[in-house]
Amino acid sequence: MSDIRDEVFAAFTSLYGHEPNGLWSAPGRVNLIGEHTDYNEGFVLPFAINLRTVLALGTRDDRMIRVSSAFADEVVEIALDGLSPNQLSGWSAYPLGVVWALGQFGADLAAVPGVDIYLESTVPVGAGLSSSAAIESAVALALNDAWQLGFDRPTLAKVGQLAExxxxxxxxxxxxxxASLLGKRDAAVFLDCQSLESQIIDLGFAEAGLxxxxxxxxxSHDHATxxxxARRASCEAGAAAFGVPSLRHLSVDDLPRAREILDDETFRRVRHVITENQRVLDTVRVLRESGPSAIGDLxxxxxxxxRDDFEISVPELDLAVETAQANGAIGARMTGGGFGGAAIALIRSDDVSRLQVAIDGAFAEHGFGQPVSFVVNASDGAIRE
Structure with a gap:
């Protein structure tokens, strides 16, 4: 991390002609289990990872905001006065969207100074590791500090979601x-997306040799497409057919009735969410009772x-999972929103390099592009560096 912090400090100073007030960072995340359950007010079990977005921020003596980054050539400049979503597009919609969203949550944008922001990130874009939330969370925390807004972290998470x-x-x-704001080292965030209550769940990977x-x-995938x-709309249709606000209000016991009243596609979408919610609860229980070596089947x-009910996998993800399962993984699954991105494999430390070789070989054999595989560790959430 020290290298990227130095780079961000130097780039900010060179670009804007003054030193920043400070540096902040926020991590990407891996979702261990609980996919497409969050917007259905269900349960998820993500953890923050040791890949981060780092930003430098300096206040100005006018009402302008300037944002720039290592992944775009231009400096985007916009006035704080009259800031609205329809002004914002491209990569800068992520940081500037947070500024607008802070105003929606009660920040008095008429009473704060302008800022200069520079961003750099080690979170891969499009891999399902939430590079976007890392940007949003870093910006939200930095502005919360710089503008002395006093928002707590669950509120900053809502700010980032509104921006997105x-x-x-x-x-x-x-x-x-x-996950980006609440994460803790060597632990996952068990989040109830209805109440927004969270618990820190010890993972114990290192202790188990995993x-x-x-x-x-x-x-690459793009959630704005x-x-x-369409999956979200199917979930809403399923909830409406049952007369409930969200699929969170249904359980596995409701599946026979769901099969009767829903068309086949909507039923399968609903079945995924209901059973995935139960898998999250089961994973938390198994981690507590038996440890991480016992969660593979889930x-x-x-x-x-x-793959089968929600239909968000792609051949490359299926191949990655099947190859992992055939080469010693305790369990494997695609992670993230789907339609591309990454898979995860929980595997003994001694078997990692063998699996990486097998993955490369399988992708080459199927004529797919070269994948990139790497180990991540559960990390602390967003911080002022």
Missing amino acids: NKVVGAPTGIMDQS ELLIIDTGV GGYA LDASHRSM
């Missing part, structure tokens, strides 16, 4: 920002459900 929903246009839930391997397929929104079942 209304400015970026991606209909995502609260999970990603919550690693979590990310297999980035290189197939149709597949994600990870495997989650992938099958996403």
Whole structure:
């Protein structure tokens, strides 16, 4: 981390001609289990990872905001006065959307100074590791500090979600920002997306001699496009057919009735969410009672459900999971919103390199692009560096 912090400090100073007030960072996340349950007010179990977005921020003596980053050439400049979502587009919609969203949550944007912001990140874009939430969470925390807004972290998570929903246009839930802001080292965040209550759950991977391997397929996805929104619409239709506010209000016992009253596609979408909620609860219980070596079947079942019922996997993800399962993984599944991105494999430390070789070989044999695989560790959430 020290290298990227130095780079961000130097780049900010060179670009803006003054030193920043401070540096902040926020992590990406891996979702251990609980996919597409968050916007259905269900349960999720993500953890923050040791890949982070780092930003430098300096206040100005006028009402302008300037944002720039290592992943775009331009400096985007916009006035705080009259800031609205329809002004914002491209990569800068993520940080500037947070500014607008802070105002929606009660920050008096007429009473704060302008700021200069520079961003750099080690979170891969498009891999399902929530590079967007890392940006939003880092910006939200930095502005909360710089402007002395006094918001707590659960509120900052809602700010990031609002920015993503209304400015970026991606209909995502609260999970990603919550993991980025609430994460703890060697632990997962068990989040109830209805009450927004969270618990820290010890993972115990290192003690059990396990690693979590990310297999980035290189197939990029974009949640602002149709597949994600279509799945959300199916879930809303299923809830409406039962006369409940969300699928959170249904359990496995409701599945026979669901099969009777829903068309086949909507039923399968609903079945995924209901059974995935139960898998999250079961995973938390098993982690507490038996440890991480016993959660493999739940990870495997989650992938099958996403592949067959929710239909958000792609051939590259299926191949990554199947290859992991055939090469010693305790359990494996795709992670993130789907339609590309990454798979995860929980595997003994001694077997990691063998699995990486097998994955590379399998992708080459099938004519797929070269995947990138790497181990991640559960990390602390957003901080002032």
